[in-house]
Amino acid sequence: MDNGAESYRRFRENGDETELDKIITDYSDGLMLYLTSIVGNIHIAEELTEDTFVLLGTKKPKFREKCSFRTWLYTIGRNKALNYLKKTSRHPAIPIEDTAGLVSDEEAVEEAYIRKEDMITVHRAMRRLSPEYQQVLWLTYFEGLSNKEAAAVMKKTVRSVESLLYRARRSLRTQLEKEGFEYENT
Numbered sequence: 689m690d691n692g693a694e695s696y697r698r699f700r701e702n703g704d705e706t707e708l709d710k711i712i713t714d715y716s717d718g719l720m721l722y723l724t725s726i727v728g729n730i731h732i733a734e735e736l737t738e739d740t741f742v743l744l745g746t747k748k749p750k751f752r753e754k755c756s757f758r759t760w761l762y763t764i765g766r767n768k769a770l771n772y773l774k775k776t777s778r779h780p781a782i783p784i785e786d787t788a789g790l791v792s793d794e795e796a797v798e799e800a801y802i803r804k805e806d807m808i809t810v811h812r813a814m815r816r817l818s819p820e821y822q823q824v825l826w827l828t829y830f831e832g833l834s835n836k837e838a839a840a841v842m843k844k845t846v847r848s849v850e851s852l853l854y855r856a857r858r859s860l861r862t863q864l865e866k867e868g869f870e871y872e873n874t
Contacts, residue, residue: 692757725822726769759837813863821856
């Protein structure tokens, strides 16, 4: 059982709120950046991350341990993001002229999180990819999920994630080459 699952079990069974705080501390940054790749806005992703943890704290859904705790948590967050996108596609919330300032905020958070110049270049190139490619790359490389765990989060088969990952890597490489990114020969 991983640490998140053990902490969640103690919170759920004993009401130990320090365990929920531990989960939030351990998983909030990664979840927020993953949700940003889905909704395209760091501020909305932050709200969806908070909503995910509020759900854990109030409704206390049962973790059935069919996957890792992080996979389960990211699946909850992904579902919240998809529900948000479905809702806002019918009723857009932010006027287009107000979004220019949001992009610079997003870049500042990403730079603080990634820190290395090459990784920033890779991340920017990823943002030019399709949302599905962004998600699979983010889950497997930045979050370190296995193909099986990423498949569970994305609600796809392992084979389709492997295929998607192959195409996403190829697309990312093409995008990086367009930007003049040079690979190290190792």
